[in-house]
Amino acid sequence: MHDIRKALKAALTDIGIDGDISFSPVPNPEIGDLAFPCFSLAKVRQSSPADIALSLATDLSQKDIPFVLNIQAAGPYVNFFLDPQAIATHLFSHITSSYGSHKTGKGERFVVEYGCPNPMKAFHLGHLKNLITGESVCRVFSNVGREVIRVNYQGDVGMHIAKSLWGIFDWIDEFHAYKEKPLQERVEFLGRAYAHGAQHFEKGVKEKEDVVLYNEKVYTKDASIQEVYDLARSWSLSYFDTIYSKLGSCFDRLYFESEVFERGVALVSEGLEKGIFTKSDGAVIYEGSKHDLHDRVFLNSKGFPTYEAKDLALAEMHFADFSPHKVVHVVGKEQTEYFKVVFSALSQLVPQTTGKEYHLPGGYLQLKGDKKMSSRLGNIITGDALIFEVEKKVREIMSGDLDRAYSEDVLQKVSTSALKYAMLKSDVSQDVAFDMETSVSTSGESGPYLLYIVARINSILRKAGDVSSISDSVEEITVEEKQLLLKLSRYPDVTLAAAAIPYDPSKISRYLFDLAQSFNAFYHVCPVLQAKDADVRLFRLTLIKAISHVMTHGLALLGIETVEEM
């Protein structure tokens, strides 16, 4: 579509139109495929948009414009009818393995921070959605040529760790007994220990002090807790690794709060001297209120760094380690105001970060409907529990198909597609109401539906045998085929748009669903293998091969692998 628009723009420039030339979609294919609205010209030319459209259409009709079959003025619009044959020829010669990839981001290095669970705590639903979103964003970035560094920042110090440690030490014999048990059980123990500590913390002033003591022990690296701390931390991290690998993520660098808190203190002290921070009630704060934001505490009155201070040091490390062009924080949208304040302070403290820090706000994940599932999962619904439930459901559905036995690989891929597509189908900042039935269903807007389309196409291609030769010319192109050609030609624009601010993989998921629907419309009207004419058969095989390629490519950007059969 980019090439098509370029040709149209050139033609318009040729007849004296300057400035921003943009096109708009046409509501109905019967009146055209692409429109040029003439409203903005009306002011300059002191004439009605309709008159201008008419005169432009006449002028343009004199010219031979690539991809254009016919031009008509329709009210204030100049409508272009595109030539499906020319598009097919152009498209089929361009659909190679790199169709939809770009080099526009070449030379740019993006650090993407996502995942970010807290060691010794559960990997909950929010983390799951975040991981899936972040991974997709990384792929979308790589696809335009950017170098992507995947980083994961995890809180291995702080009050939540103190709570866990208090709980563990209160149950220390049990802790030692768990050393021999499977990872899953060890992690579940940690979860209980955390809850135990958190409860204790809430009981009263004295109990609170018990827990705070552990916080200080962690910060001062007290020898009495070190062995237990290290072990519990490593259990958690191994457990997170199993989830990352299951969902196809692999981090280049894990950052921990324990490695930034000291530097955080130093940076804030430095900033205090420079007048960037001020003292207030014994704490050190950044007066965001002077910059249309709100005030935040960076060092508490005991001199310990808050999350804010640690984030400053982390940012400094990002830049020291990778000199990124952009650091994208994939984090829940409730942190929006927080990031504004931190970025503002950071910009003054570490000027090279200015304009390079970006918060990508994610929506919340809520489970919808299914009461059975909610109760089975209990109050604490973890991310891996949801993964398990999806797998179980998919297995249930697929084992109902007695004609076929499915491999574990296929079951896994279908499950993953269900989960990931559900997370990525709407805008990143939109909350996701996860519905099990619609997510695993093969009809409707779901991952399995898209995989099914690809499997069908691949099945047809297998039956067709060798389709290495392509055909781009045919006597007549049907309306369904034309729609597919137009949609396929849009794909590179879509991948480019997804990689631009606001970064959003859902642009791709929506496109793929739309393409799949157009394929279905085509498929039920146009026979492929049984096409009467050999030319038509080859043309359609080439067409569906192109669709399969784009679908596979696009799904990969979402982190979804396709299957040959399902």
Next chain:
RNA sequence: GCACCCGUAGUUCAACUGGAUAGAGCGUCUGGCUUCGGACCAGAAGGUUGUAGGUUCGAGUCCUGCCGGGUGCACCA
């Protein structure tokens, strides 16, 4: 109390960034088809885009007020 985000079909979401008759999935109703893969398809019903104004050729989209929701605002992460 202040700030930010959001109100679109019964429901879950779109709407190419201000353009033509606001579109899809699910659900509902009607019909088709026993397979180039039926885990299917077609058609229909369903809307005063929360509300009242304003801006202009033109508003779901921009501005203001109100109503309703979410989130964040000092030593948690």
